[in-house]
Amino acid sequence: MSEPPPDSAVLQETNDRWLDRLFRTEAPRLARFIRRAVRNQDEVHDLVQETFVKLVASPPPARPHTPDAYLRQIAKGILWCRTHRAPLRAKAIHVPIDEAPDLATAPEQEWMIDAADFMRRYEQALSELPALTREVFRLSRQQDLTYSQISKELGITVRAVELHMKKALRYLDHRVNTDG
Incomplete structure (x- = not known):
């Protein structure tokens, strides 16, 4: 019972x-x-x-x-x-009143351009990653798999998954946030 x-x-x-x-x-x-x-x-x-x-x-x-x-x-x-x-966020929120009439584009349009540029840099950086690192990152961030699930799916250790994620995150952060 x-x-x-x-x-x-x-x-x-x-x-x-x-x-x-x-x-x-x-x-x-x-x-x-x-x-x-x-x-x-x-x-x-x-x-x-x-x-x-x-x-x-x-x-x-x-x-x-x-x-x-x-x-x-x-x-x-x-x-x-x-x-x-x-x-x-600060740049997007704050526009000094004396500069407002001189804006060439609406703030929403600038945000959309910035977002599109960010996504372009992100996609480019993602494509530059080694295949296994890219796959580990994709499974973690896009498929929401745990490191344990990723290790089983790819046949690598959890530690290897951690190292690939660290490598991917560092590379993406560097490429996306420093390229202009």
Whole structure:
């Protein structure tokens, strides 16, 4: 005779307690980690909270084996987006009033041109990757496969998948963000 499945309210309460304990233990460490990368110290707590929101909103690894490392990875992603996209966002949002009449193209049109240029550089850089690295990246980012699933599909180790992803991400970041 098997036990009945646990009540969803019980599971939710258990997850809430786990998350509360995790926040109490890891938030100060995460704040110190983020503080080293952020100039505006007022944003640190917002970024810590955003990291935990992404943890809760993220699918599969509801309880990662190493939550501190997982949280740092999420924070790194948030910080990366913040530093690499902030200049574009600031440029897109702010147009001094005295320059507004002199705009040759509408801001929306410029954004579309910038987005098309970005996609062109991204596609070009992606095509320049070695075949296996490109396939690992495609399976991870376009097919949403885990590193373990990719390793099984391609017959390589999980460590090899990690190395190919690191190589792809570094190359794409360099090519897309430095080419003009």
